[in-house]
Amino acid sequence: MFGLAVPAEMQPWAAIAIMLLMFLAFMWEKFPVEVVAIVGAAALVVTGVLPTDGVLDVFSNSAPWTIVAMLILVGALVRTGGLDFIGGYAARHVQERPRLTLGLICAGIVATSAFVNNTPIVVVMLPVFIQLSRQMSVAPSKLMIPLSYLTLLGGCVTLIGTSTNLVVAGVAADAGLEPFHIFEMSPVGIPVAIAGMLYLALLGPKLLPERKSMTDFLTDRSRMRYFTEVVIPEESNLVGREVLGVQLFQREGVRLIDVIRGDASLRRDFEHVTLQAGDRVVLRTAMTELLTLQRDKSLRRVDQLSSVPTSTVEALIAADCRMVGRRLGDLRLRRRYGVYPLAVHRRDKNFGSQLDDVVIRPGDTLLLEGASEDIQRLAQDMNLVDIAHPTQRAYRRNHAPIVIAVMATVVLLSAFEVAPIEILAFLGVAVVLVTGCIDSDEAFGFIDGQLLAMLFAMLAVGEGLEQSGRWS
Known part of the structure; x- marks a missing residue:
């Protein structure tokens, strides 16, 4: 293509060279992951390693579209307050029996993560875990890090527990292998999840770092x-x-x-x-x-x-945050929102100086100060997660049974192999939209465009490696 195609005998080496450059770019973190993936896939097309027909085949892979449908269903569950029940139960019992509440919550998180995307669970439970840490007089890091691990363990129990499971299932189906069933990995996933919970309970308190809230980065005289x-x-x-x-x-x-x-x-x-x-x-x-x-x-x-x-809040940078990959100074938060960044936390390290040069990454925590309405506006524009004050919104609680029934139907019919999971999820999306469980603009707001771009691009890269003959 474009007269830049490399000879057939050199295509495997061209594919390897492109992959190595992509790995270096991932490590450099100068550009977002999805940008590197798209550029890598484009390089494979331009050099002739990936034929144009192969690019079109990538878009017929069912895995990304299944992920889209499941994200919308989970968005409907969040919009109707279905997940809020767990957080509400925990908040009511956290002061009376904090340790028992923690154990029940952990089991519930693992079970819920087997069917629901991890991100909304973490968002709902973060304020609860902050409160639990205070009640139990332990560092928040000793509870918040296990919260992330618990959602990952639960995601390994079923096919729809995490998007990576669906991607692997889609690639396997395209390769001619027998499709994965929704509970096919459960015999392995459940013991692994139980073992992981026991490990976190017994060894986690000893091994996990003890980091207090980032508000301790400020002295008492500066908490204004x-x-x-x-x-x-x-x-x-x-x-x-x-x-x-x-x-x-x-x-x-x-x-x-x-x-x-x-x-x-x-x-x-x-x-x-x-x-x-x-x-x-x-x-x-x-x-x-x-x-x-x-x-x-x-x-x-x-x-x-x-x-x-004003108020001082800690904001978590999620994978879908619009700040990711950008310099903090380039965001001009003071001028645009009237909000001052005071510090950045990353991997047990606090940055309190030269903040303008810090490139925001997923998992970072920002310490922000400003008027409450300004911080709220910034959070909405940038998809920030306030880990101290959960966002308040009007739930459509009357529609929660519909969403729960749709989710249960998708799981059961998929388990009995009535229809493929992607078809059932697509029908479920139609039901929650037509019944008003979630508006269309809200539904599509739950779709992570960066994730989809990265998935399709990396699927194209994988197709290019296979076409090159190096990995066949």
Whole structure:
């Protein structure tokens, strides 16, 4: 194609070279995974390793479309409050019997993960596990890490437990192998899940890291509740002084957040900032300290502009977060949302400086401060998960029995081999849409476009490797 096709005898080596470059790009993490996968698949097509007919065959693979249908069904379950029942039960009993509640929740998470996508389960249970850690006086990391493992263990029990199972089943079917049944892996998956739960219960507390909440990254004096913005007038005695040398901004109960000059934020280089007339200084204070500052006669040359109540939250970066792969500085959170990133946590390490250069990855935790409505707007735009305050929304609880019945019917009919799982899931989507369990725009919002792009691209790469003859 395009006159760039390599000779047939060189195609296996071309395929290997492209794969090695893809692995390097995955490790480099300069580009998102789906971008690397698409570019790799395109390179195989351009070099003639993957014929155009092979590309079209990839889109006929049933696995990605089954995943789409299951994501919509799970979205309907979330929208109707079906998953909220587990979180509600835990919240009601966590204070009375925290350890018994934890055990029952863990078993329920494994069982639910066998049929439901992992992400919504984690989102629902994160606030509950935070509360459990406080009740049991243990570090949140010793409970939150097992939460992730439990959903993975449950996903290994059935064919629909996780998207990777469906991908393997689809590839196997395309290769002419006998299709996997929904419970075919259960005889192995159930013992593995039980063994994993026992391992986490017995050895997890000893092996898992003990990391407190990221709010401990802040000192007590910095846990404030108000942003206060003041302007430096021309006649102010603060003009010409270094911002870090101003005693006013170093008082107990006052924290310097930012200096805004024109439209530029200078908070990354406070050591070299000299105050000028017209500079806006953003402080974080408690209400009592704010009132004290307003009455202090030494502040008569500093005009109060605004005071906005704020909160500090921890936000989890999920795989579908729109921040993934981007520099924190490029997101311009302060200018776009009025939200300040205070720290980033990654793999037992906190970043509190040079945040602009941090490239966001799945699994990162951001410590953010801002007005509640601004943080909520940021969370909705970027698909952030607030692990301390779950998003409140109106559930369509009257439709929950319909979704549960649809899910159960899909599982049972698939178990009895009445029809292929992809057909049953597709029919289930039609039912939840026509009955109003979830609106169409909401349903398609649960589809992870990046995941689908990556799956199709990697399936194309696999087809190219097979076509090259190297792996046949």
